[in-house]
Amino acid sequence: MAERKPIESWLTDMDGVLIHEGVPIPGADSFIKKLRESDKPFLVLTNNSIYTPRDLHARLARMGLDVPMENIWTSALATAKFLDDQRPGGTAYAIGEAGLTTALHEIGYVLTDQDPDYVVLGETRTYSFEALTKAIRLILGGARFISTNPDETGPSAEGPLPATGSVAALITKATGKDPYFVGKPNPLMMRAGLNAIGAHSESSAMIGDRMDTDVLAGLEAGMKTFLVLTGLTTPADIDRYPFRPSKVVDSIADLVDRI
Numbered sequence: 001m002a003e004r005k006p007i008e009s010w011l012t013d014m015d016g017v018l019i020h021e022g023v024p025i026p027g028a029d030s031f032i033k034k035l036r037e038s039d040k041p042f043l044v045l046t047n048n049s050i051y052t053p054r055d056l057h058a059r060l061a062r063m064g065l066d067v068p069m070e071n072i073w074t075s076a077l078a079t080a081k082f083l084d085d086q087r088p089g090g091t092a093y094a095i096g097e098a099g100l101t102t103a104l105h106e107i108g109y110v111l112t113d114q115d116p117d118y119v120v121l122g123e124t125r126t127y128s129f130e131a132l133t134k135a136i137r138l139i140l141g142g143a144r145f146i147s148t149n150p151d152e153t154g155p156s157a158e159g160p161l162p163a164t165g166s167v168a169a170l171i172t173k174a175t176g177k178d179p180y181f182v183g184k185p186n187p188l189m190m191r192a193g194l195n196a197i198g199a200h201s202e203s204s205a206m207i208g209d210r211m212d213t214d215v216l217a218g219l220e221a222g223m224k225t226f227l228v229l230t231g232l233t234t235p236a237d238i239d240r241y242p243f244r245p246s247k248v249v250d251s252i253a254d255l256v257d258r259i
Contacts, residue, residue: 007224007258009041009199011073011190014056016209016231017252018044021156024063025230027253032065034259041197042071045190047149047183047213049076049122049164050097073193075148075183076100076122080107081192082182083146087117092146093138095131096122100148113138121147121171121179123154123164132171139175149183151213184213190221205246207255209233215245228252 012018018028035042044060044067051059053072060067076096080103083090089108093116094100100122104111119135139145152165168179183189194201201222208214209231218225227233227245230252238244249255 005203007205008203011043012207013214014044014046029064030256031252038259041199043073043193045073047075047151049100049148051099052102076103078189078192079148079182090117092116092118092120094120097124116143118146119143136174139177145177145179147179147181150181185216187221190217211241
């Protein structure tokens with residue numbers, strides 16, 4: 001097997017790697033600082049489509065993590081990029097927050113509930129029965145079903161919350177139509193992110209806390225993968241999967257010297 005190229009660009013998940021329930025994970029500030037000083041291309045990724053890059057930049061800054069907006073890549077941005085490639089200037093009925101609707105507006109999409117090209121399901125903490133009913137009827141009427149990400153649950157201080165994947169399953173049950181998920185583990189999200197920063201998979205690394213999204217997406221995109229144990233995955237979980245990360249480390253602090 002040919003030896004991999006040195007790591008010249010870094011992609012890292014946000015929740016469970018850099019922050020946990022609104023608190024920076026030790027070493028995250030040093031990692032981001034060293035990345036910025038190195039001038040190496042990097043992205044902070046999240047499957048959460050609620051927030052815009054501007055929102056996330058401000059939230060991370062309040063935690064002491066200085067991540068420029070152009071270095072933040074969300075499933076909402078990846079979804080908008082996918083739709084712009086597939087059907088430029090299209091229409092969509094979107095369920096979600098500003099992160100999704102802003103991304104769709106910025107590619108020139110019209111948001112409508114009148115015969116849209118797509119129903120786009122994103123993350124929100126206020127899914128309404130009325131909106132879901134409208135989505136189901138539009139899909140049954142011929143709209144294509146897209147979802148920003150397949151995560152079935154999300155973290156909160158009180159415990160897991162139902163997330164986009166769970167709501168997508170409800171719509172699928174009612175319509176018989178499966179969505180196309182753009183976010184991780186779809187390598188499409190990773191490749192689009194790499195293109196956005198002018199990086200290449202063979203010289204890039206993905207850092208994540210989940211085997212089923214972060215590591216799988218990095219693996220399928222052709223990147224070196226690092227699993228950190230500060231999030232959802234425990235050492236005992238790793239052997240449950242038929243694939244492995246390139247390396248397992250305790251936390252992001254262990255990777256600062258790799259930059």
